[in-house]
Amino acid sequence: xxxxxxxxxxxxxxxxxxxxxxxxxxxxxxxxxxxxxxxxxxxxxxxxxxxxxxxxxxxxxxxxxxxxxxxxxxxxxxxxxxxxxxxxxxxxxxxxxxxxxxxxxxxxxxxxxxxxxxxxxxxxxxxxxxxxxxxxxxxxxxxxxxxxxxxxxxxxxxxxxxxxxxxxxxxxxxxxxxxxxxxxxxxxxxxxxxxxxxxxxxxxxxxxxxxxxxxxxxxxxxxxxxxxxxxxxxxxxxxxxxxxxxxxxxxxxxxxxxxxxxxxxxxxxxxxxxxxxxxxxxxxxxxxxxxxxxxxxxxxxxxxxxxxxxxxxxxxxxxxxxxxxxxxxxxxxxxxxxxxxxxxxxxxxxxxxxxxxxxxxxxxxxxxxxxxxxxxxxxxxxxxxxxxxxxxxxx
Ligand SMILES: Cc1ncc(COP(=O)(O)O)c(C=O)c1O
Numbered sequence: 409x410x411x412x413x414x415x416x417x418x419x420x421x422x423x424x425x426x427x428x429x430x431x432x433x434x435x436x437x438x439x440x441x442x443x444x445x446x447x448x449x450x451x452x453x454x455x456x457x458x459x460x461x462x463x464x465x466x467x468x469x470x471x472x473x474x475x476x477x478x479x480x481x482x483x484x485x486x487x488x489x490x491x492x493x494x495x496x497x498x499x500x501x502x503x504x505x506x507x508x509x510x511x512x513x514x515x516x517x518x519x520x521x522x523x524x525x526x527x528x529x530x531x532x533x534x535x536x537x538x539x540x541x542x543x544x545x546x547x548x549x550x551x552x553x554x555x556x557x558x559x560x561x562x563x564x565x566x567x568x569x570x571x572x573x574x575x576x577x578x579x580x581x582x583x584x585x586x587x588x589x590x591x592x593x594x595x596x597x598x599x600x601x602x603x604x605x606x607x608x609x610x611x612x613x614x615x616x617x618x619x620x621x622x623x624x625x626x627x628x629x630x631x632x633x634x635x636x637x638x639x640x641x642x643x644x645x646x647x648x649x650x651x652x653x654x655x656x657x658x659x660x661x662x663x664x665x666x667x668x669x670x671x672x673x674x675x676x677x678x679x680x681x682x683x684x685x686x687x688x689x690x691x692x693x694x695x696x697x698x699x700x701x702x703x704x705x706x707x708x709x710x711x712x713x714x715x716x717x718x719x720x721x722x723x724x725x726x727x728x729x730x731x732x733x734x735x736x737x738x739x740x741x742x743x744x745x746x747x748x749x750x751x752x753x754x755x756x757x758x759x760x761x762x763x764x765x766x767x768x769x770x771x772x773x774x775x776x777x778x779x780x781x782x783x784x785x786x787x788x789x790x791x792x793x794x795x796x797x798x799x800x801x802x803x
Contacts, residue, residue, distance in 0.1 A: 428766070430759055435462035438783045440764060448759060449791055451779045452766045456598070456630040456740065459657040460705040461780040467660045470701035474694045484512065484690040491696035498700055499668070502639055504648045509674035512666050512691025516629040516655030517545025519665035520592070522685045523651045524549050526667060527590035527623040529684055530676045536567075537583055537591040537622075539575040541600035541770045544592060544627055544653075553592050555600075556770050576606045581616055588622035590651070595641035598630035601771025602735045602742035610647040623650040623673070629665075630740065633657035634706050634781050637715035637738030644737070660702025662695035711781040715739055718788055722777055725792030730799045741777040748772035753802040761794045 434441045440448045496510040538553035551560040552567035573580035597603040617624040626649035631641040638644040655665035677684030715738040732744040758765040
């Protein structure tokens with residue numbers, strides 16, 4: 409009989425020649441458990457998804473409760489489903505007033521698609537500005553605003569009318585003009601290796617968008633739900649976009665995305681044509697119930713308040729000659745090593761040290777630290793101890 413490992417390689421579509429290949433049987437809190445009692449501390453959170461940890465009891469309870477009521481009822485937007493309504497109300501209470509109309513979809517990429525379509529539809533323009541080393545997903549429109557050729561060149565032709573400018577390059581912002589439908593930006597670039605915006609950069613982009621009637625889209629798929637120590641990067645930088653894109657932690661471990669705007673902007677999907685964006689499963693009731701429970705946990709357990717001190721504990725604990733620097737805010741950190749070979753070795757051997765680590769898409773010489781926000785100080789100290797031994801042994 410074939411093992412799960414063999415069946416994985418045989419029957420699951422593969423996208424990498426070096427998948428992590430960890431077999432996991434159970435996950436709880438910050439730990440994942442494999443066969444024969446192997447235990448791994450999760451320093452990735454499924455890439456910024458499991459902010460409240462794996463299988464938080466309140467999330468599990470909300471999922472079970474919703475499963476007992478109903479699953480899928482009808483395509484998005486037709487029936488009044490209380491998990492969607494309650495979650496939308498809660499989200500809008502935490503966002504700036506104008507971000508009150510929430511369109512739930514299935515994933516980050518679909519939310520990006522929806523946001524770009526909405527901006528085109530509302531402005532009647534088609535030019536889209538995006539940034540070097542930006543990552544917004546893997547569907548065709550999202551690839552068209554990906555700021556690296558590496559993963560997209562093979563899929564040309566892409567969507568026309570997109571213009572790339574340098575992230576943090578103040579001098580190229582005059583590309584935002586009267587023909588611009590929208591500017592799409594990650595306020596903190598995640599897959600670029602956690603690149604923070606320079607002071608005043610997001611404000612200036614906001615100013616130019618307003619001046620030229622272009623919409624500003626913030627992609628907070630990774631930065632949302634406390635990842636950088638504030639509920640959203642909007643709160644950290646004090647800049648309010650016209651459209652906000654969320655996913656990953658939005659679903660509390662279930663698949664969910666959203667694009668959010670004012671009622672006025674969102675209403676442009678109602679006519680000419682009506683049904684401006686359609687999704688069958690978007691805002692699935694079980695996903696909304698899980699997401700709302702997870703958001704309530706972030707608030708009730710005051711996870712934002714401890715994020716900065718946890719971040720400092722990592723930065724202090726990871727004092728090692730192999731580490732050139734540690735970048736980032738909150739629990740979205742990039743640990744910069746000397747070169748990509750060293751990063752490759754560290755990630756390949758992490759499991760043997762009881763850790764789950766991962767790469768960034770566009771930053772070869774750093775690895776990410778983005779654990780569930782519920783990680784305790786003792787667990788951080790343990791993670792640092794294991795990481796230091798791993799770095800000692802992979803020189
Ligand atoms: C900033 C950002 N936007 C969008 C996406 C796409 O999300 P999804 O993988 O859910 O389609 C990602 C995924 O990593 C992301 O990091």
